Amino acid sequence: MVDSVVPEEFDLLTEEIVINMGPQHPSTHGVLRLILRTDGEVVREVQPEIGYLHRCAEKIGENLTVRQFTPYTDRLDYLAAMNMNLGWSLCVEKLLSWQVPEKCRHLRVLMAELNRIASHLVAVGTYGLDLGNFTPYMYCFREREKIVNLFEAVCGARLTYHYIVPGGVMGDLPPGWLRECSRFLDQFQATLNDLHALLTNNYIFIRRTAGVGVLPLGTAISYGCTGPVLRASGLAWDLRRHGEPIYTQMYAPYDFQIVAPQDGQYPDDGLSPPVPDDAVVGDCWHRFYVRMREIVQSVRIVRQAIQWYQEADGSVGEPMKIQQKLPVAEAYLETEAPKGQLGFLIVGQGASIPRRVRIRSSSFCNLSVLPELCRGCLVADVPAIVGSLDLVLGEVDR
Amino acid sequence: MSSWLLQLGFADWLAYGSAGLIKAGLVLVLVLFTPMLALWMERKIAGRIQDRLGPTRTGGRFGWLQSPADGIKLLMKEDLMPAAADPLLFRLAPYLSFCAVFCLFVVLPMADGWAPAGWDSALFFFLAVAGLEVFGVILAGYASGSKWSLFGAMREAAQVVSYEVPLGLCVVVPVVVAGSMDLEEIARMQEGWFTRWFIFHDPFTFLTFWIYAACAMAGLNRAPFDLPEAESELVAGFATEYSGFRWAVFFMAEYAAMFAWSGLGAILFFGGWNGPVPVASWLGLVSTNGPLAGFLGNLLSLLNFLLKALLGVTVMIWARWTLPRLRIDQVIAMCWKYCVPLATLMLVGVVFWQAISMEIFSPKPTGSCTVRCSSNPPRLSQGAWPEETPSAFPLPTRSGLASQRGLVR
Amino acid sequence: METSQIVRYLRERFPRAILGENLQAFDPWVQVEPAQLREVCFYLRDEPALRFQMLHLITAVDYLEKPPGGGQGGSEGHFEVFYHLSSLEHGHRLVLKVRLPRWKHNQPGQLPELPTLSDIWRTAEWHEREVYDLSGVCFIGHPDLRRILCPEDWQGHPLRKDYPMSHQYQGIPGR
Numbered sequence: 010m011v012d013s014v015v016p017e018e019f020d021l022l023t024e025e026i027v028i029n030m031g032p033q034h035p036s037t038h039g040v041l042r043l044i045l046r047t048d049g050e051v052v053r054e055v056q057p058e059i060g061y062l063h064r065c066a067e068k069i070g071e072n073l074t075v076r077q078f079t080p081y082t083d084r085l086d087y088l089a090a091m092n093m094n095l096g097w098s099l100c101v102e103k104l105l106s107w108q109v110p111e112k113c114r115h116l117r118v119l120m121a122e123l124n125r126i127a128s129h130l131v132a133v134g135t136y137g138l139d140l141g142n143f144t145p146y147m148y149c150f151r152e153r154e155k156i157v158n159l160f161e162a163v164c165g166a167r168l169t170y171h172y173i174v175p176g177g178v179m180g181d182l183p184p185g186w187l188r189e190c191s192r193f194l195d196q197f198q199a200t201l202n203d204l205h206a207l208l209t210n211n212y213i214f215i216r217r218t219a220g221v222g223v224l225p226l227g228t229a230i231s232y233g234c235t236g237p238v239l240r241a242s243g244l245a246w247d248l249r250r251h252g253e254p255i256y257t258q259m260y261a262p263y264d265f266q267i268v269a270p271q272d273g274q275y276p277d278d279g280l281s282p283p284v285p286d287d288a289v290v291g292d293c294w295h296r297f298y299v300r301m302r303e304i305v306q307s308v309r310i311v312r313q314a315i316q317w318y319q320e321a322d323g324s325v326g327e328p329m330k331i332q333q334k335l336p337v338a339e340a341y342l343e344t345e346a347p348k349g350q351l352g353f354l355i356v357g358q359g360a361s362i363p364r365r366v367r368i369r370s371s372s373f374c375n376l377s378v379l380p381e382l383c384r385g386c387l388v389a390d391v392p393a394i395v396g397s398l399d400l401v402l403g404e405v406d407r
Numbered sequence: 408m409s410s411w412l413l414q415l416g417f418a419d420w421l422a423y424g425s426a427g428l429i430k431a432g433l434v435l436v437l438v439l440f441t442p443m444l445a446l447w448m449e450r451k452i453a454g455r456i457q458d459r460l461g462p463t464r465t466g467g468r469f470g471w472l473q474s475p476a477d478g479i480k481l482l483m484k485e486d487l488m489p490a491a492a493d494p495l496l497f498r499l500a501p502y503l504s505f506c507a508v509f510c511l512f513v514v515l516p517m518a519d520g521w522a523p524a525g526w527d528s529a530l531f532f533f534l535a536v537a538g539l540e541v542f543g544v545i546l547a548g549y550a551s552g553s554k555w556s557l558f559g560a561m562r563e564a565a566q567v568v569s570y571e572v573p574l575g576l577c578v579v580v581p582v583v584v585a586g587s588m589d590l591e592e593i594a595r596m597q598e599g600w601f602t603r604w605f606i607f608h609d610p611f612t613f614l615t616f617w618i619y620a621a622c623a624m625a626g627l628n629r630a631p632f633d634l635p636e637a638e639s640e641l642v643a644g645f646a647t648e649y650s651g652f653r654w655a656v657f658f659m660a661e662y663a664a665m666f667a668w669s670g671l672g673a674i675l676f677f678g679g680w681n682g683p684v685p686v687a688s689w690l691g692l693v694s695t696n697g698p699l700a701g702f703l704g705n706l707l708s709l710l711n712f713l714l715k716a717l718l719g720v721t722v723m724i725w726a727r728w729t730l731p732r733l734r735i736d737q738v739i740a741m742c743w744k745y746c747v748p749l750a751t752l753m754l755v756g757v758v759f760w761q762a763i764s765m766e767i768f769s770p771k772p773t774g775s776c777t778v779r780c781s782s783n784p785p786r787l788s789q790g791a792w793p794e795e796t797p798s799a800f801p802l803p804t805r806s807g808l809a810s811q812r813g814l815v816r
Numbered sequence: 817m818e819t820s821q822i823v824r825y826l827r828e829r830f831p832r833a834i835l836g837e838n839l840q841a842f843d844p845w846v847q848v849e850p851a852q853l854r855e856v857c858f859y860l861r862d863e864p865a866l867r868f869q870m871l872h873l874i875t876a877v878d879y880l881e882k883p884p885g886g887g888q889g890g891s892e893g894h895f896e897v898f899y900h901l902s903s904l905e906h907g908h909r910l911v912l913k914v915r916l917p918r919w920k921h922n923q924p925g926q927l928p929e930l931p932t933l934s935d936i937w938r939t940a941e942w943h944e945r946e947v948y949d950l951s952g953v954c955f956i957g958h959p960d961l962r963r964i965l966c967p968e969d970w971q972g973h974p975l976r977k978d979y980p981m982s983h984q985y986q987g988i989p990g991r
Contacts, residue, residue, distance in 0.1 A: 141730075
């Protein structure tokens with residue numbers, strides 16, 4: 010229907026204006042401020058300004074014991090608090106050379122993947138919202154609500170769970186929980202089909218996202234982009250398979266695909282629609298689509314985790330003591346959070362309080378590539394590109 | 408109504424003046440009432456589409472009073488105006504939009520003879536006034552003193568002005584079929600069964616309707632063409648700085664315009680008040696059976712027309728809650744690359760169709776082609792409320808219609 | 817590739833730049849001379865056998881003993897800047913450590929300096945801004961060295977151990 014513009018060909022140059030998108034703007038997903046320099050509808054330059062949500066998380070980490078800091082990790086990426094907890098707990102366990110029981114590992118996988126589904130649902134739903142389609146958002150939040158209800162049954166919280174802690178988890182599952190979880194998974198695919206109809210296959214959606222904000226693989230790696238953003242650029246890199254042993258051993262028994270386009274096509278999972286002709290590897294459409302397919306993979310993992318958890322014997326671990334002393338050493342561990350690779354660095358100083366806590370935020374690195382992506386796009390493409398990066402400002406600003 | 412008042416012995420000026428005021432009041436009620444209904448429908452339909460309930464508490468089980476409650480809330484809000492705004496234009500803009508939409512209703516016939524002012528260039532008037540609504544929006548964007556508003560205004564200017572071209576072309580197609588620009592006349596010619604609706608007249612009118620529907624949605628700034636207020640891009644576009652009552656006026660104008668354009672589509676393509684089945688004539692509710700029967704028949708027609716217009720509004724709501732938004736370059740390209748050429752093609756096609764069908768069906772083809780409305784003297788010269796003088800406008804009889812459907816008499 | 821092998825590569829190429837190493841740590845590290853950091857990093861990124869394409873994180877750790885002067889008497893403390901690198905191609909990881917004085921020329925207020933890596937890995941641009949903002953390390957050659965998380969007019973560098981907790985900012989009470 011419509012041919013895409015080549016903004017460089019605009020021969021009519023007018024006066025450029027500088028315009029603030031944010032920090033209070035409907036589609037910046039929080040308090041992100043983008044300074045746009047535009048020539049009419051064409052964006053010449055985008056400069057992200059962050060820090061509006063800075064809460065000195067690293068400074069707080071230097072004043073608390075690692076066990077006390079665990080609830081603060083919930084507040085980083087508050088849409089995937091389980092994954093944040095998991096990353097922190099594994100890093101502490103790496104520093105202390107601890108091993109958690111097998112049952113605990115499967116329970117952690119179960120929670121992390123459920124939360125990955127929830128996080129990707131928010132990403133997909135708000136992406137629809139960024140493109141002016143409100144309805145998928147409601148569908149996504151309806152399903153996320155069910156996951157949140159499951160989490161509430163487990164740990165009493167709906168957003169900041171503080172469930173996975175160094176040494177184990179806070180408590181075992183309540184009776185009947187696995188049945189509820191299975192019931193959720195059984196009815197879930199229908200929603201994904203709806204989302205494919207409303208977004209993935211929608212003609213307007215494809216026109217708005219295909220070929221927009223193309224991120225070449227080399228640029229993505231240079232900017233430290235990870236997670237779905239990196240995979241959508243065509244590299245099958247997933248720390249659940251390629252990470253450090255303490256993390257990959259959790260996922261070793263599980264069967265799942267790493268979702269990344271190879272030559273523009275994806276491995277068949279039997280549930281997702283084909284790639285449209287217009288899509289270019291690394292564009293907004295692929296970033297969106299990778300998340301949609303990762304949801305399918307996470308559903309598979311959760312199903313397997315339910316099995317493994319039921320078959321495993323033993324305890325679900327013991328939360329560490331608050332005053333546990335740390336060795337004089339440093340440990341850095343990255344895990345595959347929904348938004349990308351989340352890293353924690355703990356520098357111990359022989360006391361229970363670490364000398365330094367450092368957080369590698371995936372959203373922070375993914376956001377840093379934005380000026381590169383937005384150069385020469387249209388104003389309407391800026392929300393499309395920002396949304397496709399799936400930022401959570403709580404994690405960017407820490 | 409004015410003739411009736413004259414019979415009662417009113418002076419000319421009083422009779423015409425009071426008739427005008429009463430009609431204006433009725434139109435105002437309609438213009439105020441349809442947005443409320445459309446807004447309530449939007450909430451309920453959007454709710455159902457999104458797997459939720461919509462308003463359920465305000466004013467009973469179905470949230471009937473949600474729209475008035477919203478209106479009261481908006482009235483109570485603080486009257487805010489940015490310091491950088493142009494005070495006069497900022498205040499003027501919403502009312503300009505609203506007045507333009509109000510004027511659309513003036514020529515919209517709701518039933519046979521029931522148009523507040525039905526003159527024979529009604530369609531022309533409608534298109535001309537509809538183009539005025541955009542000035543309110545542009546003025547709002549310009550006067551707000553905000554860059555987002557300015558973006559919205561520029562988009563509105565580019566988009567609406569572009570879409571007036573294909574809209575005008577689409578609207579001419581039924582005019583060619585009817586041979587009249589009088590909306591009442593156009594509707595009257597589609598009397599009877601739904602097969603007589605202009606959308607089923609020939610393939611060109613059928614296709615024209617879909618172009619009309621797309622262009623009308625684009626001209627109304629409804630999603631997926633709601634770029635001037637694209638809330639995920641431009642905050643709220645031209646309406647960014649508006650709040651309270653002025654914002655409410657803008658939105659009343661928007662929803663009333665939705666209703667007006669749906670109504671125009673119903674008249675041009677779906678027979679106006681002439682239903683899919685001629686229920687009124689089956690029941691004998693036609694004016695030839697006495698004034699009361701005619702009145703009841705018109706009430707039924709009014710209901711029919713309102714339902715059709717609301718159906719159009721429903722489709723717009725449905726589209727809004729289903730589709731993502733297009734990008735500005737795609738919207739403009741769609742207009743100039745696809746809608747304008749297609750609409751032109753339809754116009755040329757329908758002209759040939761009419762000429763050829765005349766050749767085939769007309770027993771004595773005449774050489775001279777005259778557009779009907781130009782053969783009539785302008786109605787306005789006959790009095791301010793000319794629909795009250797039926798003698799000047801002989802109703803086409805059903806037998807006579809077949810020969811009158813064409814371009815030529 | 818084993819970390820010991822990577823270190824051997826580095827020692828062969830830069831005999832003077834490698835000041836120390838610890839291969840038994842959780843994350844094996846090598847200590848690099850700041851003056852030769854850029855050469856080392858270019859080599860690490862471009863050498864086909866190494867190919868450290870990704871810079872994960874830049875961290876500055878303040879080794880000032882708290883309270884200042886207490887604990888180990890005479891220790892002035894120092895800074896260590898960690899660079900976490902990995903190769904997506906070969907799957908190996910390495911940590912570079914750079915040791916810095918807390919203040920340049922031991923003059924309080926003079927920020928210690930390091931060469932920028934933002935032209936080697938683009939992600940370093942924001943990470944260096946963050947380290948500058950929170951820990952107070954100046955990166956020479958950085959294209960846009962501004963505060964990133966704190967407001968532009970913020971005083972001091974909060975992640976330094978001797979940072980005085982401010983009780984108000986622009987008239988807003990801190991606690």
